[in-house]
Amino acid sequence: MNQLIKFGERPRLRHGRVVAVGNLKGGTGKSTVSVNLACALAAAGKTTAILDTDPQSTATRWAELEKLPVACYPAPLASLDAVGSWIADSEELRFKTDILVIDLPSVVVPAMGAAFMIADVIVVPVGTSLPDLDGTQRVLQYVELAHRERRKHPPQIVLVPTRVTDEVPDPVGTVSRHLGLSKELIAPPLPHHLAFQESYAWGEWVGSLAPESPAHERVQELARFVLDRLEKVEPAPLWLGGKARRLRLDLASDALDDPFGEEASEGSGEGARRSWWRRLFFRR
Numbered sequence: 001m002n003q004l005i006k007f008g009e010r011p012r013l014r015h016g017r018v019v020a021v022g023n024l025k026g027g028t029g030k031s032t033v034s035v036n037l038a039c040a041l042a043a044a045g046k047t048t049a050i051l052d053t054d055p056q057s058t059a060t061r062w063a064e065l066e067k068l069p070v071a072c073y074p075a076p077l078a079s080l081d082a083v084g085s086w087i088a089d090s091e092e093l094r095f096k097t098d099i100l101v102i103d104l105p106s107v108v109v110p111a112m113g114a115a116f117m118i119a120d121v122i123v124v125p126v127g128t129s130l131p132d133l134d135g136t137q138r139v140l141q142y143v144e145l146a147h148r149e150r151r152k153h154p155p156q157i158v159l160v161p162t163r164v165t166d167e168v169p170d171p172v173g174t175v176s177r178h179l180g181l182s183k184e185l186i187a188p189p190l191p192h193h194l195a196f197q198e199s200y201a202w203g204e205w206v207g208s209l210a211p212e213s214p215a216h217e218r219v220q221e222l223a224r225f226v227l228d229r230l231e232k233v234e235p236a237p238l239w240l241g242g243k244a245r246r247l248r249l250d251l252a253s254d255a256l257d258d259p260f261g262e263e264a265s266e267g268s269g270e271g272a273r274r275s276w277w278r279r280l281f282f283r284r
């Protein structure tokens, strides 16, 4: 990521907000939402960038034709050893942007923990079919962990029903009931629309490929919803570069197998049960 960030300008006094887009269920539309939401936020006047943490590089390839109104920075995070510099790099980028949108892969990786630690809003795209809804329960547990770790500045969660067709009469109610979440946390659904698929092929977003289509209108609504949530949540404090870079990791070897510390590791006591990110960020 470093070589792609060219800082010629003076940093802003205010740092940008972070929107992490994640779901451990694959193919729910994370990259489609990340790219189109970032572009809609840019169209709404916000300086926006995408951080692509997925080794599949969907967002990076989407941006390759350089037709998107936002920059995309590949930033996979393969190992916990790199978490400190990843956070520091993302913070540098935040001083240049109003909003940083992070596209996450559908596996539990250090990038997900790191993104959940710095996100103001966590956007979870979710299909309305039963397997998609069931598969989404897992990521909600990790969002819950992020809430526990960040009691003072908890991230806001926003669920986005995706690929919705007329056959689903009440997508917001369906998601709300199945996941046991208040309807207030659920954004206006994104329709199943060919423009979303074609926009990837053409390296565009739906606002430039199919202006005023239902796809474009719904993405704009989603952007307004996310902006509203960002206004309601107090920004989490920064790690402030140097401090993050100096993070020294002292993790049990089981941390990668059990990255969120759900299962008690050997031994007893608080240290054995703390999630990896608490061990990571608070043992300094």
Ligand SMILES: Nc1ncnc2c1ncn2[C@@H]1O[C@H](COP(=O)(O)OP(=O)(O)OP(=O)(O)O)[C@@H](O)[C@H]1O
Binding pocket: 025, 026, 027, 028, 029, 030, 031, 032, 033, 054, 056, 058, 104, 105, 106, 162, 163, 164, 190, 191, 192, 193, 194, 196, 197, 198, 200
């Ligand atoms: N609203 C939509 N309407 C039509 N097709 C869609 C929509 N959203 C996503 N798709 C299509 O669904 C497929 C998966 O979308 P996408 O790559 O965004 O999912 P993902 O969650 O990022 O997947 P992965 O878990 O592999 O990262 C793609 O072919 C994409 O074009």
Ligand SMILES: [Mg+2]
Binding pocket: 030, 031, 032, 054, 058, 104, 105
């Ligand atoms: Mg993806």
